[in-house]
Amino acid sequence: MCDSVCAVGVDLGGQSVKLAVVDDAGQILLRRKAAVDPSVSADRLTQLIVAEILAVCRDAEQNGLTPTAIGMVMPGYMNRDRTRILLAANLPSLNGTDFLASIRKAAPLPIVFDADSNGAALGEYRFGAGRGVERLIVAVVGTGIGAGVIIAGQVLRIWNHIAGSLGHVIVNAKGPACRCGGRGCVEALASGPALERQATELARAEPDSRLAALLAERGRLTGIEIGIALKGNDPPACRAVRECGWWLGAGVAAWSVIYRPEKVVIGGGLAALGEPLLAAVREGLAEVGQPASTAAVVIEGAALGPDAGVIGAAATAIMG
Numbered sequence: 004m005c006d007s008v009c010a011v012g013v014d015l016g017g018q019s020v021k022l023a024v025v026d027d028a029g030q031i032l033l034r035r036k037a038a039v040d041p042s043v044s045a046d047r048l049t050q051l052i053v054a055e056i057l058a059v060c061r062d063a064e065q066n067g068l069t070p071t072a073i074g075m076v077m078p079g080y081m082n083r084d085r086t087r088i089l090l091a092a093n094l095p096s097l098n099g100t101d102f103l104a105s106i107r108k109a110a111p112l113p114i115v116f117d118a119d120s121n122g123a124a125l126g127e128y129r130f131g132a133g134r135g136v137e138r139l140i141v142a143v144v145g146t147g148i149g150a151g152v153i154i155a156g157q158v159l160r161i162w163n164h165i166a167g168s169l170g171h172v173i174v175n176a177k178g179p180a181c182r183c184g185g186r187g188c189v190e191a192l193a194s195g196p197a198l199e200r201q202a203t204e205l206a207r208a209e210p211d212s213r214l215a216a217l218l219a220e221r222g223r224l225t226g227i228e229i230g231i232a233l234k235g236n237d238p239p240a241c242r243a244v245r246e247c248g249w250w251l252g253a254g255v256a257a258w259s260v261i262y263r264p265e266k267v268v269i270g271g272g273l274a275a276l277g278e279p280l281l282a283a284v285r286e287g288l289a290e291v292g293q294p295a296s297t298a299a300v301v302i303e304g305a306a307l308g309p310d311a312g313v314i315g316a317a318a319t320a321i322m323g
């Protein structure tokens with residue numbers, strides 16, 4: 004059944020761990036998911052992840068699949084050779100522990116670890132919107148903004164295991180405080196919480212709008228409500244998305260003078276807003292970017308969708 008090469012992808016987040024067996028065309032052959040309680044000890048988390056890895060390997064065997072390696076991605080910072088977690092923002096009990104070594108020891112196959120943003124970048128490079136792109140940035144825009152940079156098929160690792168904290172590039176030095184302690188970071192202006200804050204302000208200012216009605220009905224505005232209002236061309240929703248996308252475009256302009264990408268792929272939860280968001284990113288980029296480094300940058304939505312995490316994790320196993 005599995006004539007082609009396949010690998011196990013593990014996407015560890017703050018709320019759940021998703022696992023899948025993925026073939027070398029990026030197709031998911033089987034999957035598992037388990038809830039993660041971020042308040043439990045490192046030992047308990049390790050036991051859970053090991054049990055899930057063993058279970059997915061057993062599922063694979065029962066289905067006639069023979070994965071050859073495991074890739075696991077998670078947010079936060081690791082050391083340069085990806086053997087130790089320095090900061091696991093969403094799973095604080097793992098900070099400074101031997102979590103990765105313990106997982107490696109118990110895993111039945113060779114395992115590689117990487118940042119979730121690097122996994123997303125490798126997934127898009129190998130299977131998605133970044134195929135064949137020599138200089139690629141893949142940004143994951145959700146609660147935060149992370150990005151992976153791929154140059155000639157290699158993940159760029161400048162600071163520890165990542166290309167840098169691209170979400171914390173400052174685009175408005177007099178802008179709002181960022182949760183990182185900096186000010187005016189692209190993440191403070193263009194992430195999910197920034198969009199929700201902006202949309203809520205605009206909804207309150209325009210009580211007759213669809214967005215205001217959704218706010219009254221549901222108590223808060225998330226990407227889902229903003230997406231609904233956006234589809235109906237509701238003016239405050241359009242304005243909030245345009246503003247958020249514009250600042251993301253300013254972030255892309257800043258990244259472009261450093262990395263000179265040919266293409267920037269926008270993924271993560273906010274990418275579901277689709278073309279209106281991408282159009283705003285292009286607009287921001289064109290308005291503030293240095294023409295020499297940004298004129299040819301292609302902005303595109305991610306192709307892998309909600310499975311990007313596990314597919315990207317498997318890509319890290321397949322590509323190293």
Ligand SMILES: [Zn+2]
Pocket residue numbers: 170171181182183184185186188190191
């Ligand atoms: Zn920041």
